Amino acid sequence: MENNQKIILSGIQPSGNLTIGHLAGALTNWQQLQDDYQCFYMIADLHTMTIRQEPSVLRDKTMDTIAMYVACGISPEKSTLFVQSHVPAHSQLQWILSCFTGYSECAKMTQFKDKSQAHSDNINVGLFAYPVLMAADILLYQADLVPIGDDQKQHLELTRNVAQRFNYHYSDTFKIPEPFIPKIGARIMSLQEPTKKMSKSDENEKNIIFLTDSDDQIRNKIKRSVTDSGTEIKCADNKPGITNLLTLLSVSTGNSLINIENNFIGKTYGDLKNTTADAIIEFIKPIRNEYEKIKLDKNYLNNIIKDGMEKANKTAFKTLCKVYKKIGLVQL
């Protein structure tokens, strides 16, 4: 039965606290997919190495992210939750795949170009090869579907190209994965600059609603969020601030945008902010409470990732052996 289930793999970097954007864009979907798919959900700790990390902070964030996955309903019984660096096959396969990836393929990645610009003092080879590590993450598990945000589509396209190239050379080895992009555009934007995606690594915390924020923090951030000129409350390209608040309200209540717009005819931006803050507070509270409880139980968390490590290693090692054999490495 389990073998017929399609496979899902996805991951988030433990480079900051998770935000309402992660909840709306990824974790809610991950949680729903667990019943119908065999899911591997990873903490992409190796991916954070492209930017200098404070070791103790990275360690804490990794455990915090696991606790948050669980608090958001990702079940360690249903899914495999694991830490990327606990599965050596990721790094091992990355090397092989990097020999099947063109220099120019990596050089043209939008994210590489953007990040090289943002960190021009540290354009390292890891940043360049980042999508190849991501390809290894995905291909090791023979994933059918990869839930990702828009910004990762290009990396998945590269994964597919590399996998097809390898399969063509050595016969079928990797499943060719498809991107899974959620139907509804629950894309949460920055609160102060609503034309930019909300990002956990944004330096300005006023831009972000963290899943760990207190009720007061949420209320203050929403109160100070940027709105647009005019008074009408509706989603529009020239109203990115209001669109974002409406999206947040929709995500937090499950109400459709159309319904919400209708409810706000004749009301003020202030009304929208109040209602949105209340809704987010209600939405996040149970998650935050659960997170705080789980976080205290270090044993429980350690057991989850130990179990995940074993399961993930088993699957990944199988693919790695297949690859080693096909390319002619001597195996004993």
Ligand code: TRP
């Ligand atoms: N690169 C992804 C991001 O920054 C995280 C990630 C790493 C990932 N490996 C992955 C996502 C494999 C999906 C599948 O968002």
